[in-house]
Amino acid sequence: MGLSFLLFYISAAVAITTAIMAVTRKNASHALIYLVVTLLSIAVIFFLLGAPFAAALEIVIYAGAIVVLFLFVVMMLNLGRSSVARESQWLRPGMWVLPAILSGVLFIVFGYTVLQTENSAMIEGQVVPPKEVGTVLFHEYLLGVELAGVLLLAALVGAFHLGRRYLEERREN
Amino acid sequence: MKLATMFQAGLPYLVLTGGLLVVMIGVAIKRTHAVAAVLTIVTLIATTLSHIVAYSALGDGAVQIDSMFKIDGVAYLFNILFLLAALVVAFLGSEFLNRRIRFKEEFYLLLLCATLGSLVLPAAVHFASLILGLEIVGISLYAMIAYPEKARPPLEAGLKYLVLSGVGSTALLFGMAMIYAGSGSMEFANSLPSDGSIEGQYFYLIGNAFFWSGIAFKLSLVPFHIWTPDVYHGAPSTVTAFLATVSKGAVFAVVLRYAIEGNVLDSGNVQFALSVIACVSMVIGNLLALLQTNLKRLLAYSSIAHMGYLLIALLIVESNSALGYETLILYLVGYFLMTLAAFGVVSVLSMNQEQELDSIDSVCGLLWRQPIAGAVLIVSAISLAGIPLTIGFFAKYYLFYAGIDGGMWTLIGALVVGSAIGIYYYLRIVFTAIKRPAEDAEAMTGLPWTGLGILAFLGLCMLVFGIYPTNLINLIQNVVQASGF
Amino acid sequence: MHLLWAIPALPLAGFLILLLTEGRLPRSVVSSIGAGSVGLAALLTGYVAWQVMSSDSAPFTSSSWTWMIVGEFNVSFRLFVDELSLVMVGVITGVGFLIHWYATGYMSEEEGYSRFFCYMNLFVFAMLMLVMGDNLLLLFLGWEGVGLCSYLLIGFFHKVPEFGYAARKAFVVTRVGDTFLIIALFLLFHQVGSLEIQQGLIFARENMSDASMMNTIICLLLLGGAVGKSAQVPLQTWLPDAMAGPTPVSALIHAATMVTAGVYLIARMQDYFMLSQTAMLCVAAVGLVTLFIASFTALVQSDIKRVLAYSTMSQIGYMFFALGVGAWSAGLFHLMTHAFFKALLFLASGSVILAMHHEQNMFKMGGLWKKLPIPFIAMLVGSAALVALPLTSGFFSKDAILLKAWKSDSEFATLFWVVAVIAAFLTSLYTVRMMVLTFFGKPQSEMHELKKESLWHPNRIRTVVPFGLLAVLSIAGGWMGFEFTSDLFGDKGVHAELHFDLIAFLTLGIPFAGIVVGYFVFASDLIDRRNLIKNKMSELLSKFWGNGWGFDWVYDTFVVKPFRFIAQTRLNRNDVVDLFFNLIKFLANLFHHILSMFQTGHVRWYAFTMLGGLLLVLLAVVWV
Amino acid sequence: MNVLVLILLLLGAGVVAWFSERVSTKLPNWIALITFVATTLWVLVIWFNGPDAAGLYASLRHEWIPRFGIELHLRVDALSLMLIGLTTFLGIIAVVSSWTETKTRHGFFQFNILWVMAGVVGVFSAFDLFLFFFFWEVMLIPMYFLIAIWGHEDKEYASMKFFLFTQISGLLMLVAIVALVWINYNISGTLTFDYFELKNANLDSATARLLMLGFFIAFITKLPSVPVHTWLPDAHTQAPTAGSVILAGILLKTGAYGIIRFVVPMFNEASQEFWIWGMSLGVVSILYGGYLAYSQTDFKRLVAYSSIAHMGFILVGVYSFSKLGTQGAIITMIAHGFSTAALFMMAGALQERLHTREMSKMGGLWVRAPRMGAVTMFFVVASVGMPGLGNFIGEFLVLIGAFQKSVVLTVFAAIGIVVAAVYGLSLMQRSFQGVPNPDVPKMHDFAFREMSVMVLLMIALVWVGIYPQSLLQMTAPLLPGLLD
Amino acid sequence: MTTALSIPLEHVFFLAIILFLIGAFGVLIRRNIIFMLLSLEIMMNACGLAFVAAGARWAEPDGQIMFMFILALAAAEVAVALGLVVQLARRFETLDIDRAEELNG
Incomplete structure (x- = not known):
């Protein structure tokens, strides 16, 4: 407290x-x-x-x-x-x-259910420092990072395609 | 696990990613549609073939890569299935782009990205890889759906899909967070709260509710189905074919693994909820399609029902995971063939049109006007209805077998009712296709031979597997057993 | 060596030849085939009869052709002849031949000449199967076959819808009786384990007790079948309408042969009936009621053929009555004599009708005796036999029946006898009426211009010969058949004694009484006939009688009309059961429309449903 | 002898006929005709060769889908041979009857006919339940095409209804088959669809009852029996002549065959308990079908409803559980195949000439076409149940067999005989008799082609009528296997 | 090392669900597509918060890593979404999502 x-x-x-x-x-x-x-x-x-x-x-x-x-x-x-x-x-x-x-209603249902939890877990605010995060991220989740890269690539290509057309046609006008 | 083994097992992914980069660089250097198309097709074929090399790395069982992936034979089977579907889409897409689109090359990049995402899912054993794979497919699809430049429907469809998919994804994520909060692990295998404390259970249950809601959205199951027809309708048929097959199949592949490894169905409540969803999907999906006059929307509604059917494969894994996988894969093979064929027909027919020919009237007398496309459409409709001589029958047979094996009589009842309603509208397609064409019906000429060839191949596959599925079944069974299920 | 099989085979061959040539043969050939085949059969019958009589051996059977064998069920095509069958076969082929002969002239100006003889030959074949069949199924084959031919021949003039209706009515009503018969067959098979007639009779004699309920039921069912075929109450309504057929048909089928099949059936199954008092009583009652009702009805008919039809009904009523009181041989005897004189009557009336432009209404005839002397004489002879004037064949047979009735040990014997005598009186009454109206008095309408060359001309030899032969039989048939029929059933004792008592006197006198009364009522001017008819009471009565005592009305109102009414409502035509499936379809469409209403195209609404779905899933997962 | 050859021959001929259309429009007809004649001869040859020691005329057993113990198991015993003979024979009839009827797509038409027949032959010879179901469904699609492409006014509705009814009931059967196999697998440990293995499966009575119902519903829908009969009048009415002939002559028999071959032997006890329902349904079908037949004004619809009535006899016969009843049912199947096929052909011939099936627009046709009249009369009389013709034998045996089981129901069934007379004769009256309708166009009578077919059918019916023993003695040895 | 915080796990999740629902509420009421996307971001944030909280409960970095993935996801989605928005503004000449209702039935 x-x-x-x-x-x-x-x-x-x-x-x-x-x-x-x-x-x-x-x-x-x-x-x-x-x-x-x-x-x-x-x-x-x-x-x-x-x-x-x-x-x-x-x-x-x-x-x-x-x-x-x-x-x-x-x-x-x-x-x-x-x-x-x-x-x-x-x-x-x-x-x-x-x-x-x-x-x-969703909130009530959620809340009612969650409140039924006995011996609730406490968050003690244990700090997980960036270093540890980084270590895990580039170790266990390395492939995840790669995939996130592909994800962004896809978004990049998509946004490029959708946006470019707009620009080009404005230029034409 | 030795690094070399991991690389060998992950070879398909590497090949695909490599291919993706090559295509991108190629496009960056010089925009040539033919080159991009060929490169893409080569990439897809190479990836498919690379599985042969990779398979030997698996030995007897699976290759675990970090905590995120578990590559096994089943995953490979899914992969090959998705790749072949993507190949079909690439072929159809190349014609579609050639004739109707100004900027073509990005499509291939998006297609390859989406394929990569879908290959990630069957091997995913971790929430992170699940959501990443799912979103790669999703993000690519947003752009693919809205790909055509001028028309309004694709854009509308893309936006709808994006917004609703966003809501679905957040539900999924929130669910994952709660499961994680309850169990302390995001790996499927450890996601069940081990201590069995009440606290964990509640977080776990709510988490699952959110999680399955998100999944149900992705699979367009009732009551999260409502976006499906609009998006299928608005998207170019080629993209719809991909959306209806690969993106669904991949999600099924991953949730099946989650259900098996995470023992989710140990929870009677989750099982109950899924059963109810399955039942209503089967019935409502078919009812919605009943009088639909737009072919694409009709197929969309029917896919809702088919996803409902497939939940049987998911629900059976609790008692018989091998049968669940077998059912799922065989059904997906059938479903892929027939859905690709059906949307393929629409796509091929619309090649020379400004607007897509998606009204059911536009296929009136198709068998006589355009025999190959007509025949394929008929075969796929019959197959979708689950009538013998086509793969659809064996697919449905598997469902019955699985349902009875699991004693899920209510679901079988719904399956019967759903199929019964389904026959009506599938037959309507057949009837329209064999009707005497209207006098003023314009001749359908100049359709691409690649497209028709692909369609004929799909139709043939449906028939061949519909008459002699033994080899296919044996293959699936062997792989599933070898993968330790 | 006996040629039993050839008797039915001849008409069958005739039928097949006529069928396959499809009317392309010249008429003379058709005549010779049609009548000739029956004639040959008649000759053969004589030969076979001689064989049978001259040998003391057991009845004749032909070799057999297996029809079907299923487990214990075993029937074959085997013919069987004993004296009883021989009487029938004789009547069928003999009288049949004469009628065929006559018909070659009668039908000479009609379309479908070949078709007519085709049907007639088929009929003779079927009738022969009926009486010669060794097992009940073969009997049933003939039974149905004659029904079919009756249908075909009644509706022979198929262009007239009423005739078609009459034909269908005949077929359907007799089919009701046939249903009883077939159920009787089932029961018999169930009891006996075989449909062989002789085996069944032996079984009845050996295994059945007098009081057996089963036996009574079997008998009643058989009676039901007989009633239908023989036009007895309550299934008699088809016979008057059946007069729509050409007159030779009426003579052959609806007077001489087919309608007596019921009598034959009961006589054939004698051993069963003898065991059941109830059944016998029923047979007698049915016969008597028919006799009574038909006689009254005949009294007020205006159509000459209908008079004869009702008369036939009543005479068959006599036969039933005879069977019912145990006068087996008398009944059969009457069957035979009736065949002679009724055929004669019909043929003669046919000549009259042809001469009158197909006019059958007696009130439009009159004074014909001069113009048509031969038919007149023939009719006179026939009538004499019908009213049973002494020494005619009808006298002997009817007398035998009445005597037997009087002497029977039934508690109702006296009542039976009285009713039968009254009916005999009525018989002569209506016969006189018919003769008077047709042949005497003033001519009421023009007659057909008689052409000498017309084949049917009453004075031509081919008409006269059948008339003559039948007339002889009508007179003399009584003497010659007497011995023959009386030892069929071993009850000859009744006849052997000559009797001169009150009964005999009455029997002798009643026809004369009838003739006298008839003369006064119908011919002389002593009684004002108009007054008799004008009376309201008698008007009603005559209408009631004229309509056959309202049986037709009852069936029409309570069976036919409701059946048709429901059948013709649209709902029913479209199959009520389909409503259920249409309801399912309607519901499916309804749900489709309701569900489609959710597909508004609005993203926000879509998101709303998703969130709602989330809530539902949450509830399902957490709280179920 | 290999029955698969027969099926493949039909299938192959179908494909050839389809493509031969390009050469000449008449060629497909000839190909189909020759194929059916050849197959009929083939059947006759093995018929006269007689069965082998096991009572089989032909058999074949080969692995198909070992994963589920599904085999390509075809056997031809006496019952199968009889029905296959009927099938190929009616094939000839169907082809000849539609010789001039189809105006378009001759090749595809014959393709469909040949494929239906192939499916039917498969149904009649399959002894693997999965294979049976497979063929059961396979025969539907070409039939659907026949109705949907060459049908009359309401073809969409009719073909849809036909398909929906049979398919939905088929689904129930599929569930029952799979459940049966699965239960048997759990008991015996072998996964098999083999008829004989499953016949001996040890089921508890409640399960057997349920499974039996699955089969039963499918079969009575095909038969059809009240209350699932409503597809039949529509399908028959709208189908082209050949379609009606096949539908009534053969396809309905698959339902009857299913009951005789599968429901009764495989679920013997359950069926025995069920007899009252089976028989009652039969009786209701007889009466209701007959009654509705009378109500109709459409020639084909009338005949269609009469089929329902006749099929009711089959149910009654089978559920009497007696040799007589079963034999009667079998004979009824054959005889009804002949008589109804002829009547539908007649309806087709009339429609071709008058362009209507409505009987109010006919009347007095006998004058115009006496041959047609006589032929119609013959078959009406046959279907009314005249002794000496095939239908009578069947119905009589059925009734006499049923009588021992239930007197009351038999009596009601026997009333059907009267009803048959009513509708049969009214058909005759309304079309061929009565005053000639002045609106009727001039029509030509039957010529050689049609007449020869009709004569064939007549001979067949008379043959069944006076020498049914030739069929009865063939099936007699099978009865113990079917009944116990 | 801790931040000396000690609160029940549920409370954080309450906050998360409230944010989630506010976002959902926003999606439901806004017709302007920009606001819709904005609401979606709030929902995403709620998910991130939930993950971080879950990670904090187990004192593991996995929650934060998932949060990072969510960030990438949100970014990707926004990029594509805004591209679509621009197209919407051009082709439909409005930002009103309700106007995009040509596909229905």
Whole structure:
């Protein structure tokens, strides 16, 4: 019981709040900013859970790369003020009800079941340092890394094919 | 395990990856469709042949590579099956690209990537390799589905598949995380909580629920089936053929291994849930196809049902894993042949068209207008319906045998009901194909000979294996036994 | 050496020749084949009869041809002749030949001449099989065969739908009786283990007791079969309609031979019937009721052939009655004499009808005796025999029946006798009516212009000879058949005694009474016939009688119409059972449509269902 | 002698006929005809050669799929030979009857006919259950093509219905076969589909009952019996003449054959307990089929329903568990094959001439075509059950056999005889008799081709009618094996 | 070395499932494809969190490694997805995913 304990719950609360904000914002840029906050608080939690390397990657790659990619697209597609108006038109409260109920029920079922667990396991925050992660990653999971490479290659080729056409045809216009 | 053995056992993977790189470099140097196509086909053939060399490395049993892979004869059988399917897709695709697509070469890269991903799965014994293999196939497919430049359906299909597959994958991942949290290992063999504590059990159970939901999505089983027709419909038929065969087969291969090594079905609850899914898939899939007028959608719904049938092979592994593998492989051989043939026909017929000829009316009188394609379509429909003289019958026979062996009478009942409904719409295809063609039906000329040749070959295979499957069955049985099941 | 097999083989050969030549032969050849084959058979019968009578040995059987053997079940094509069969064979071939002869003239102007003789020969063959069959299955073969020929010949003029209906009615109604018969066969086989008639009779004599329920059932079933074929109550309704056929057919099939098959059957199975009082009583009752009903009906008919048809019914009723009271030989005797005079009556009426442009309504005839003297005389002779004037053949046979009835030890003997006598009275009444209406009084309509050259011309030799022979038989048949039939069953004692008592007197007197009353009612002006008819009561009565006591109406309303009604509703035609399968189809389509509604194409909805599915799987895995 | 040669001959001739279409449109007909004549002669030859010591006329046993103990096991005993003879003989009839009927795709037409027959011969000679099922299904597809391509107005519906019914019931049989094999495997340790091994399997009575039902449903659907008969009227009505001839003459017999060969001997006890149901279904079929036959206005439909009634006799006979009943059922199969084939041919001939099957548009045809009238009369009379013709023998033996089992049911079945008279004669009346319909176009009577076939059928029926012993003595030695 | 954290495993999983469901909720309510993908990222993160938590429970690096694979996966998916989004904007001239409903039935 200490600071980290408290920190966990605060971060969790922040993550949840900002996640909700992120999915409900009308302005795409705002939403992305909220998402970044979510990611940051998750990074904090990672750190608390004893995974500093994951926390770093969360910030570097997720917040740093993926969200930025999103932002590029948002800007490229020019989702400005008009899109905000459109979003408010699309986001009718009536539409929220069923999804909300479904999510709620899922959560209740999940929660009820998990809470039935007796002698629950505690996370002591044992730190697994990056070095150890690296060792295992490039030893036991070496082939996994290779496969991740192929995965990225596939994504690269795919994104190239899909995106290139766009560029070329714009040039033609 | 000696490194040399591992390399020898992993030779197919190396060849394929090497080929992939060669094709990529080739494309980078000079974009020539013919070269890319030939290189791809050569790669696929070489990979297929490399299994012969690699097989001797297995000795009596399996080669374990790290904790992620376990290469055995069964995996090789799957591999060869997937490779041959990919080869068919490559042949069909080359014609398709040639006639309808402006930028062709990337397709081969994506196809090879997807094939590699699918080869990973049968040998995977670890959640990491499972998800990576699955996603390689998935990512490649997103792009392949949306490959044509101008039309809207492929794009729509690609997007739908991407979004929904994303949801499915997250469910899968979340499930894996929970199983891992419960059991402490991501290897299939150790994924069952060993101490049997309640805590582990609950995490394990919820994890499995999420996990199987994700898998059910990938296999398009009811109630996660709903995306299937749209994606099959929107994608170019060539890609649909790959999607419907290899991506499904690979998932089945891996979950079968998970079920065997992880003893998942020891849990009555999971077994129950899967049985229910199987039953409703068989019935609902067929019902959905009943009056469908779009050939591709119809085949999509029917594939839902077929995946339901195949769950029998999965459920039997608890009591008789060898039979489960045998059933799965034989059924997949049949299913691959007939599905490839069916989508192949659509693909070949649409070669010269702007839009795909996928309405069932467009195959009206096909047997008379285009005898080879018509005959193959009829044979594949009959085979899908599970009627003798075709491999589909033996496939269905295996299911019955497996079902009875496992005493799964409810499933057999659903299988009978499903097949009964199925006959109706498969016969509708047959009937349409043999109908007198409409007066104004345009002649179908200029269809590619490669495509027709491939179709004829597939049709012939269906018939030959449908009459004398002995060699095939013996091969499968021997390999399964040699792999220690 | 006896040529037993040749008797049926001759008509069969005739049938086959006529069938295979498909009417391409000239008519004269057809006549000689058609009538000749039967004539030869008649001659052969005479030869065989002489053989049988002259030898004291056991009855004749022909060599056999195996029909079928299954386990214990063993039947073969073997012919068998004893005295009883010989009477029948004689009647069939003899009377049959005469009728064939007559028909060569009668049918000469009709289409399908060859077809007619083809059917007729087939009929003779089938009838011979019926009476000569050594086992019940062979009997049944003949039994069905004659039914078929009856059907074919009634509907011979196939262009007239009513005739077709009559033919089908005859076939179906007799088939109802046949069903009883075939069930009787099953029972017999079950009991005896064989369908051989002689074996069965021996079995009955040796193994069956008087009180045996089984025996009674067998007898009643046999009776059912006989009733159908012989047009007895309650299956009599087909016979009047059967008059749609050409008149020679009516003479041969519906008077002389086929309709007496029932009598033959019961006589043949005598040993069973003798063991069952109940069955005997039933036979007698059936005969009597038919006799009674038919006589009344005959009284009010206007169609000459229908009068004869009802008369036939009633005479066969006499035969049944005779069998029922144990007058076996009397019954058979009456069968024989009836064949003679009824054939004569029919043939004569046929000539009349032809002469009248196929007009059969007696009210449109009248005064014909001058114009058609030969038919008139023939008819007169026949009528005399029918009403049983003394010394005619009918007298001897009917007298024997009545006497036996009187003397029978049944508790109903007196009642039976009274009813039979009343019926005899009615017989003469309607006969007189028929004769009066047809031949006397004023002509009511024009007659056919008689051409001398017409083959059917009543004065031509080929018509006259059959008439003459039959007339002789009708008169003299009584004397010559007397001895012959009386020792069939060993009950000759009845006849041997001459009797001059009240009974004899009554029997003798009743026909005359009938004639006298008939004369007053129908011929003289002493009684105003119109008053008699105008009476409301009598109108109803005559309508009731005229319609055959409403049997047709009952069957029509309660059997035929409902059967047809349900058969013709659309639902039934399309097979009700199919509704069930259509329901399945409907449900499948319904589910398809419902499920298809989920396929909206909206990604978010798809994701929603996936999440819902996740929830379901979670519930299934965790909480089941 | 090798029965496989026969099957292969038919299959091969089918392929040749298909391709010979390119040479001449009549050539496929000739090829099919010659093939059927040759196979019929072949059957006759081995018929007269007589059986070997084991009562077999031909046999063959070869490995097929050893993984499951499935063998290519063909045997021809007396029952099989009789039915194979019927098959090839009706093959001739079918080909001749459709000589001028098909206007298109002659080659494929004969291909299908030959392949159906090959499948049927396989069904009648297979002694390996898997092989049996294999052939059972194989014969369906060409039949489906025959109806679906050359059928009349409602061919899609009819062919679909035909296929669905037989296929779905077939699935039940497949389940039963596999279950039987698997149970036998668990008891005896050998995985085999062999008829004789499975016949001796030790099943507990509850299981046997269930498995028996699987077979039974499949067979009564094919037979067909009420309540799974509804495919038959549609299929028969819509099928081309040759299709109807084959369907009624032979395909229905496979159902009867299945019951006699498989259901009763293999599940003897269960069947014995089941007799009341089997017989009752038969009786209901007789009455209901007859009744519906009367209701019809379509010539072919009427004959089709009459087939249902006749097939009811087979059920009654088999489930009487007596020699008489079984022999009767066998004779009924043969005789019905002849008589109904002829009637369907007649319907086809009428349709070819009048372009209708509706009897309200006929009437008085006898005047126009007396030969056709006489021929129809003969076969109507035969199917009504006239003694001296084949059908009577069968029905009589059935009834007399059944009588010993149940008096009541037999009585009801016997009522069917009356019903038969009603519909049979009404058929005759409505088509050939009565006032000639003025709308009927001028039509030509039977000529040599059609007449010769009809005469063949008539001779066959008379032969069965007066000398059934020739067939009975052949099958008699089999009966103990079939009944106990 | 620990971070002195001591909380029940379930709590982390509660957080994970909540994030997961928020993501799912987002997918369900948003018509704009960009937001949908964003929601998907939240779901992915939830999975990552779950893996890291599971790894922390066993004090193993495997959880973090899986998280890294998920990262790669997310990146790959986003790359392809955004390519598709761009195409969607061009061919359908909207980002409204509901407009892409030509394939149905």
